[in-house]
Amino acid sequence: MTVHSPLSTAEALGELKGLLGDRLLLDEETRSLFRSDFGRQVSRLPGAVARCTSAAEVAAVVRFCRERRIPLVPRGQAHTQSGQATIEGGLLLDTSAMSAIHEIDEAAETATVDCGVLWRDLVAATLEKGLIPRVLTNNLGVQISGTLSMAGLGVASFRYGAQVDNVTEIEVVTGTGEIVTCSPDRHRDLFDVVRSGLGQFGVITRATVRLRRAKSVVRKYYLLYDDLGAVMEDLRKVMDPANPTFSSLESWCTPCLQGIRKIGEGMELGEGMQTFAAWFYPLHLTVEFNAGDPGEHPDDAAVLAGLTPYRRVHTEDFTQHEFCNRMDPVFELWRRSGYWDMAHPWMETILPWDTSREFIESVLAQTPPQALGPGGHILLWPAYTPTSEAPLFMHPGGEYVMGWGILPGVPARFLDRALAQLDMASELSIYYGGKRYLSGFITFDTAEKWAAHFGDRWPRILEAKKKFDPDGIMAPGFIQYE
Ligand SMILES: Cc1cc2nc3c(=O)[nH]c(=O)nc-3n(C[C@H](O)[C@H](O)[C@H](O)COP(=O)(O)OP(=O)(O)OC[C@H]3O[C@@H](n4cnc5c(N)ncnc54)[C@H](O)[C@@H]3O)c2cc1C
Numbered sequence: 001m002t003v004h005s006p007l008s009t010a011e012a013l014g015e016l017k018g019l020l021g022d023r024l025l026l027d028e029e030t031r032s033l034f035r036s037d038f039g040r041q042v043s044r045l046p047g048a049v050a051r052c053t054s055a056a057e058v059a060a061v062v063r064f065c066r067e068r069r070i071p072l073v074p075r076g077q078a079h080t081q082s083g084q085a086t087i088e089g090g091l092l093l094d095t096s097a098m099s100a101i102h103e104i105d106e107a108a109e110t111a112t113v114d115c116g117v118l119w120r121d122l123v124a125a126t127l128e129k130g131l132i133p134r135v136l137t138n139n140l141g142v143q144i145s146g147t148l149s150m151a152g153l154g155v156a157s158f159r160y161g162a163q164v165d166n167v168t169e170i171e172v173v174t175g176t177g178e179i180v181t182c183s184p185d186r187h188r189d190l191f192d193v194v195r196s197g198l199g200q201f202g203v204i205t206r207a208t209v210r211l212r213r214a215k216s217v218v219r220k221y222y223l224l225y226d227d228l229g230a231v232m233e234d235l236r237k238v239m240d241p242a243n244p245t246f247s248s249l250e251s252w253c254t255p256c257l258q259g260i261r262k263i264g265e266g267m268e269l270g271e272g273m274q275t276f277a278a279w280f281y282p283l284h285l286t287v288e289f290n291a292g293d294p295g296e297h298p299d300d301a302a303v304l305a306g307l308t309p310y311r312r313v314h315t316e317d318f319t320q321h322e323f324c325n326r327m328d329p330v331f332e333l334w335r336r337s338g339y340w341d342m343a344h345p346w347m348e349t350i351l352p353w354d355t356s357r358e359f360i361e362s363v364l365a366q367t368p369p370q371a372l373g374p375g376g377h378i379l380l381w382p383a384y385t386p387t388s389e390a391p392l393f394m395h396p397g398g399e400y401v402m403g404w405g406i407l408p409g410v411p412a413r414f415l416d417r418a419l420a421q422l423d424m425a426s427e428l429s430i431y432y433g434g435k436r437y438l439s440g441f442i443t444f445d446t447a448e449k450w451a452a453h454f455g456d457r458w459p460r461i462l463e464a465k466k467k468f469d470p471d472g473i474m475a476p477g478f479i480q481y482e
Helices: 009-014 017-023 028-032 055-068 119-127 144-148 188-194 228-239 300-304 320-324 328-337 353-365 412-431 447-468
Strands: 048-050 072-075 091-094 101-105 110-114 131-133 167-174 179-182 202-213 217-225 248-262 273-289 311-319 347-352 377-384 400-407
Touching (some): 009 048, 017 055, 055 072, 055 167, 055 179, 055 202, 101 119, 119 131, 167 188, 179 188, 188 202, 188 447, 228 353, 228 377, 228 400, 311 320, 347 353, 347 377, 347 412, 353 377, 353 412, 400 412
Parallel strands (some): 048 091
Antiparallel strands (some): 101 110, 110 202, 167 202, 217 311, 248 273, 347 400
């Protein structure tokens, strides 16, 4: 390998113009657009932004950086919240221009796409053939590579696992600049670390993801529970692998404001007084059917038999397209209300089923409803554990697990206090056996904390880092190795 003379990083990056021309962005105004992410808590100015259009070009850029020891980070739509896809001074690889849908194979029920394809565009293309991806995240405005680098959890995960469990082949440019196609049968070691790999081992350039046949109508049942134990009991029935009735489930913890109570000596709000809530638990369940076949139309009473909600609130039919894109109006409201531009220190954790109720109830008891901000909410994310096998997507063992996420939007003046409280909740969840979801607000700042997070997978990560990114140029800073 050639090692070049020590130009400054900025000068060296300028040399990439020869390779990328106008697709290398060097002016400060443009680079500034890539300073932060959805978390809005970091500000890191990249030395250059590269917009590659092919795996060969990505490989040339990675080799260029490796020879000069210039760090680089791949970036999708930057929906992370701790600056995972940002870099100070190094090269930011904006992969959004690689956006071709190469093939939708109806017989194999797979789609082969470039890394920059948005899930929204893939859904539109597959629906034309009566298919949809097996697992979709709530937000379809993110890239295939972004969620495959994280995990990708959605309302069908209780049945199919995460998106990383539904990919059959991935093309990667490793940190050594080689283009490698990996799968369960080829280069398995790379396949196993690049899924949920946070850009640490290479750049995902292409992937083949699994699809399923989709029926034309999605009927959604809006159920409401007034007790966490009761909703968890029904969730077990819904997720039972022997019960194929439901195609999706989503649930939340929703506050009903009860007023103000004493928490200390003073009588000022914020001192001795705090607002508090009674918590409710909406559960949305769906079944699918073909509108044209009356024999398929669901019998609602039979569908919901055995479930014991506090109230059945509503029932509504959606087209598949409407259902997959159901969060778009919510995100539009977030933009209009200002929530989108606030800091988002989201704290998601996946808990052992048996300890989750105690953890959730104790955190909710101390969460004043206004702490969520306008648009903020608290997710319940139950799953049947054997559906997921991707080694770096960390979750507790046991037959079932409970994901839980507090997703606030925090005005700048309250941020320090909110971060301290969310960090305490994070620590508590780990004490309860939880594993953090790594797109959110993460404060692991030592190798020991990362080793504890990855547990028995940590030696495999260290080995893979040595093999696929021996010079440590890929996405440095987030994971601490020593
Ligand atoms: C409003 C909202 C809703 C969300 N809903 C969900 C949800 O329902 N389920 C869920 O699981 N998550 C959810 N998330 C989290 C989100 O899915 C993840 O943050 C995901 O990584 C976002 O994809 P992205 O394209 O924005 O990736 P980015 O944030 O740009 O990148 C994520 C990580 O992937 C790496 N990366 C990006 N591209 C590549 C590549 N080509 N090769 C290798 N590494 C790469 C980056 O370096 C970074 O570490 C949500 C986030 C938001 C803001």
